[in-house]
Structures are given as C-alpha cells and as structure tokens.
Amino acid sequence: MQVTLQKAFVKIDKEQCKGCTLCIETCPVDVLKISDRFNSRGYHYTEYVGDGCTGCGVCFYACPEPGAITVYKRGAIVDEEVLSEA
Amino acid sequence: MATTILKKPSTFYEVFTRKPDADKINTHYCPGCGHGKLHKLIAEAIEDLGIQDRVIIINPVGCSVFLYYYFDTGHIQVAHGRAPAVATGIKRVHPHSIVISYQGDGDLAAIGGNEILHAANRGEHITVFFVNNAIYGMTGGQMAPTTLPGMKTTTTPRGRDIHNEGYPLKMAELIATLEAPVYVERVALTDAKNMAKARKAVRKAIQIQVEGKGFAFVEALSACPTGWGMNPPDAERWINEVMTKYFPLGVFKDISDKVEPVKFERKILTPEDIKKAIGIDGGEITQVKKYQRNTVAEKYKNPKIKIAGFGGQGILLLGLVLTQAGMLEEYHVSWLPSYGPEMRGGTANCHVNISETEIASPLVSIPTVLIVMNRPSLEKFERTVKPGGIIFYDNSLIDIEPSRKDVEVVAVPATKIADDLGSTKVANMVMIGAYIGYTGILTKESVFDALDMMVKRKEFNELNRRAVEAGMKFVM
Numbered sequence: 383m384q385v386t387l388q389k390a391f392v393k394i395d396k397e398q399c400k401g402c403t404l405c406i407e408t409c410p411v412d413v414l415k416i417s418d419r420f421n422s423r424g425y426h427y428t429e430y431v432g433d434g435c436t437g438c439g440v441c442f443y444a445c446p447e448p449g450a451i452t453v454y455k456r457g458a459i460v461d462e463e464v465l466s467e468a
Numbered sequence: 469m470a471t472t473i474l475k476k477p478s479t480f481y482e483v484f485t486r487k488p489d490a491d492k493i494n495t496h497y498c499p500g501c502g503h504g505k506l507h508k509l510i511a512e513a514i515e516d517l518g519i520q521d522r523v524i525i526i527n528p529v530g531c532s533v534f535l536y537y538y539f540d541t542g543h544i545q546v547a548h549g550r551a552p553a554v555a556t557g558i559k560r561v562h563p564h565s566i567v568i569s570y571q572g573d574g575d576l577a578a579i580g581g582n583e584i585l586h587a588a589n590r591g592e593h594i595t596v597f598f599v600n601n602a603i604y605g606m607t608g609g610q611m612a613p614t615t616l617p618g619m620k621t622t623t624t625p626r627g628r629d630i631h632n633e634g635y636p637l638k639m640a641e642l643i644a645t646l647e648a649p650v651y652v653e654r655v656a657l658t659d660a661k662n663m664a665k666a667r668k669a670v671r672k673a674i675q676i677q678v679e680g681k682g683f684a685f686v687e688a689l690s691a692c693p694t695g696w697g698m699n700p701p702d703a704e705r706w707i708n709e710v711m712t713k714y715f716p717l718g719v720f721k722d723i724s725d726k727v728e729p730v731k732f733e734r735k736i737l738t739p740e741d742i743k744k745a746i747g748i749d750g751g752e753i754t755q756v757k758k759y760q761r762n763t764v765a766e767k768y769k770n771p772k773i774k775i776a777g778f779g780g781q782g783i784l785l786l787g788l789v790l791t792q793a794g795m796l797e798e799y800h801v802s803w804l805p806s807y808g809p810e811m812r813g814g815t816a817n818c819h820v821n822i823s824e825t826e827i828a829s830p831l832v833s834i835p836t837v838l839i840v841m842n843r844p845s846l847e848k849f850e851r852t853v854k855p856g857g858i859i860f861y862d863n864s865l866i867d868i869e870p871s872r873k874d875v876e877v878v879a880v881p882a883t884k885i886a887d888d889l890g891s892t893k894v895a896n897m898v899m900i901g902a903y904i905g906y907t908g909i910l911t912k913e914s915v916f917d918a919l920d921m922m923v924k925r926k927e928f929n930e931l932n933r934r935a936v937e938a939g940m941k942f943v944m
Contacts, residue, residue: 403701449476
C-alpha cells in the first residue's frame with residue numbers, strides 16, 4: 383500500500399552513520415540529535431527526534447555518506463512500511 | 469516538479485561490492501570528509517542529467533583513488549596527477565562520453581600542475597572537480613601546494629613559511645586567466661548555503677560538457693577533519709572563516725553563454741574499422757610462420773648478451789635483430805638499449821636476453837655473451853663476463869686481446885670482412901653471423917626474416933644477408 387505523506391520526516395540508517403554530526407550542525411529546526419547508543423562500528427549515530435522535520439533537505443547534502451540519510455518531504459508517495467519506520 | 473524524496477542517488481552502487489573489506493555499505497572516508505559530500509553532488513547531477521551510461525570518471529591518486537568502489541559509471545584509475553592527460557585521451561576517442569576528472573590538491577596542483585594547465589589551455593571538453601583540503605590527506609597531512617601560510621602540517625611543523633615554501637597556489641584563479649576554459653568556480657563543501665552553491669556549480673560544470681561547450685573546472689574547498697585534527701563541524705567552520713580568506717569563493721570565469729557548442733557524435737567502431745586501424749585491412753590474417761630451432765649446446769642456451777661499441781656501428785640494431793629472430797623462434801626475449809644523447813660517436817650498448825623460460829629482468833649485468841666492437845667497450849665490460857662465458861670482439865678495430873682465461877674468446881675481423889663486402893656499415897651483421905654460426909643459438913632463416921622486419925631500407929637487405937653469411941662462414 384502506498385500513502386502520501388502528510389508531514390516530512392528524515393530517516394537515518396544508523397549503520398551508515400559515522401557520527402560526524404554535520405547534519406545536526408546544519409539542521410535549521412534542530413530536530414536531529416546524537417544518540418547515546420552506538421552502532422556496530424562504534425559510532426554514536428544521529429537520530430531524528432521524531433517530530434518537526436520540514437523536509438528542507440540540508441542534512442542530506444551535509445552528510446558525506448551516500449545512503450545514511452533519506453529525506454521524505456511532505457507530499458511524497460511512499461510504501462506504508464517506510465511510514466511505520468518514521 | 470520538485471523531488472519529494474532525497475535519497476542515495478542511483479549513480480552509486482547499491483552495495484559497494486568492489487570494496488575488498490567486509491563493510492560494503494559505507495565509504496572508506498573518515499567521518500565528516502568533504503569527498504563524500506562532493507561525491508553525492510556529482511552522483512545526483514549525473515542521475516538528474518540522465519547520463520550515467522556515458523560517464524567515465526578518471527580516478528586520481530589520493531583518498532579518492534577508490535571512486536570506482538562507489539560510482540556505477542566507467543572508470544580509469546591513473547598515475548598521480550595524470551588525470552587530465554588521460555581524460556583528454558578518453559574524450560578524444562570517445563567524444564560522446566562525459567569525462568570527469570576528479571582530483572585532490574596534491575594530485576592536481578603539485579605533481580599534476582603541468583597536466584591540468586595544459587588540458588585547460590587546450591580547452592579539452594572535460595569536467596574537472598578539484599578537491600582542495602590544503603594538505604596531502606591520504607599520506608598523513610603533509611604540506612600541499614595549497615597549504616595556507618602559517619598552517620601547520622606534518623612537513624611544516626612550525627607552519628608554512630612563505631619565504632621557504634612559497635605561497636599557496638590559487639588554481640581556480642590561475643586557470644581562469646587562460647583563454648580556453650569556459651567555466652571556473654570555487655565553492656566550499658560546508659554549510660547549507662555553500663552546499664547549495666556547490667550543488668549548482670557541479671551541475672553546471674557537467675552540463676557544460678553535455679552541451680559540448682568546453683572545459684569546466686570546479687574547485688571545492690573540502691574538510692579533512694582527520695588531517696587537520698578538528699572535529700567535522702569545526703573543520704567546516706575553519707573553511708568558512710579561514711580558508712575562504714585566502715581562497716575566495718565565487719565564479720572566476722563563465723563564458724558558457726558565449727561559446728559555440730561542439731556537437732559530438734557517438735562513434736561506433738565496426739569490426740572493419742578496427743581491422744583497418746590495426747593494419748589488417750580486408751580482414752586477412754596471414755598464417756603465422758613456424759620456425760625450427762637449432763639444437764643448441766647446453767652452454768650456449770639462454771644467453772644473457774651484452775653488445776657494445778661506438779654509436780653508429782649498429783649496436784642497437786644488432787641487438788634488435790637477435791631479439792626479433794629469437795621471438796620468431798618463440799623464445800622469451802628482451803632488449804634494453806643504453807646510449808648517450810649522440811646519434812653518432814659516443815658509446816652504445818644493449819642488453820639482450822634469449823631464453824627458454826620467462827625473463828625476470830631485461831638487465832644484463834653479468835653477461836654470458838659479450839659482443840664488443842670497440843676497444844673501450846672491451847676494456848669496460850670484459851671483467852663483467854660470467855666465467856665460462858664467451859666474448860666476441862672485432863679484432864680489426866680492437867688492437868688488444870681479451871685477457872680473461874676463464875672465458876671463450878672469438879676474434880672476428882668484422883669491420884674488415886664488412887669492408888671487403890662493400891661497406892663497413894654491415895660489420896654488425898658480420899658479428900650476428902659469427903655469433904649464430906658459432907653457437908647455433910638462432911637459425912639463419914629466422915635472422916634473415918628478422919632483418920627484413922627490422923631494417924627499413926630494403927636496398928641493404930642483400931648486403932646484410934651476405935654479411936651475416938660471411939660472419940657465419942668465418943667461424944664455422
């Protein structure tokens with residue numbers, strides 16, 4: 383089932399995150415934070431606080447890893463599973 | 469219609485299977501490295517322009533040497549600094565392809581400084597991304613041509629001293645002074661505003677090539693948190709606050725709306741084209757002739773030959789003919805010339821191996837066969853001959869005799885015999901005849917055929933053959 387997103391959100395693959403914090407630094411609405419936990423490679427990874435993402439995409443371009451951050455803007459049509467991960 | 473999902477561009481491999489280590493999802497770059505940011509912008513531009521199957525990326529030497537792990541495009545990994553030269557070659561033979569040269573500052577501004585200036589000056593239709601992090605990142609943070617005055621690096625521990633190390637090279641400004649480049653911009657891979665500008669510049673630089681407009685150059689100030697010893701956000705702040713003072717951002721040249729685009733057609737080579745190009749026009753491949761080897765006495769097998777004499781005596785040709793004949797008889801062969809800058813006079817020597825097994829080194833330091841055609845060569849190389857080896861010397865020119873008692877010595881009045889045949893020039897051929905006649909290492913047939921292949925002036929064929937035969941007759 384596909385759904386149209388009513389609000390934007392950002393998905394971070396914690397295993398692809400190296401904890402450089404550039405996304406946190408650049409986020410204009412301050413909705414990203416560094417996790418207390420770390421991933422399998424020992425990096426404290428970035429987490430989305432769960433609310434408030436505007437879908438501006440600056441974190442996507444701030445992130446040096448190709449696939450660590452995915453930004454879903456409002457109005458994006460996605461599979462339901464994606465939404466459940468949000 | 470704006471993109472509603474920002475995700476890993478499809479230009480990247482889904483899984484980095486080319487990476488040899490277990491982690492095939494993440495890049496090899498350090499946390500906060502500018503390379504990843506630029507990779508993403510380039511990948512996105514390639515995806516959006518729909519040119520992925522036409523892109524060939526020239527991988528440099530430096531941290532970004534492994535571009536081919538990540539981009540699902542064509543790649544060539546090249547010698548340090550030579551990316552623009554290779555890019556030139558690729559673009560010239562595949563004008564339809566989109567050739568991207570991606571280089572760091574050590575690569576582009578130091579060892580490859582000459583390459584980039586000339587590629588830019590020729591106006592090659594390539595796109596160059598120049599990643600400037602002010603140091604040699606991969607090797608541990610040494611001073612680069614772009615290191616800022618006073619900046620501490622592992623090789624400038626007290627800071628770059630402009631009186632000793634000179635000033636940083638401003639590559640964008642330098643290239644913008646040239647006539648041919650179409651577009652030159654410097655960007656910074658830092659905050660949101662600068663990333664937006666960088667994104668635009670990357671797209672434009674590739675677009676210019678797609679449109680056939682010419683040479684595009686984007687310099688990207690890029691963080692090296694590891695090399696600079698800073699955390700990633702501080703490193704980016706340092707670029708904005710310090711680095712951009714010396715390397716100002718902006719467009720230094722843009723004549724993209726004034727240049728006349730060149731239309732590049734896709735070249736598709738037919739099998740006939742290829743046959744023509746490699747000289748088998750008509751597609752006929754002649755039957756390869758089989759040569760019979762002589763039975764060679766054990767002590768003359770696998771010779772390591774040094775041939776020496778005056779420049780002009782045909783020393784190198786002597787070696788070439790032996791090598792070529794050896795090849796015809798399907799031996800492993802090597803030929804290594806050594807000579808001074810003079811075309812005539814001076815001394816010349818060459819090293820030849822004719823071997824039943826693979827040759828580890830073409831160098832012959834301890835010859836088993838020494839062929840010398842002047843006295844200085846005999847004096848110089850006699851002592852190097854392996855005990856049990858053999859020396860052939862031209863005793864019509866050399867007025868001394870070899871003194872070694874532990875080697876075979878064959879005196880051949882090669883120049884005298886050649887003169888009697890009509891030209892002293894064929895003394896080298898007499899020596900070939902003497903050598904093959906005495907040792908049986910090569911047959912007359914293969915030497916004659918090798919001569920036909922190696923000697924351009926066919927009017928000498930007859931005389932050369934007679935000289936070889938005379939040399940053989942002398943020793944047999």
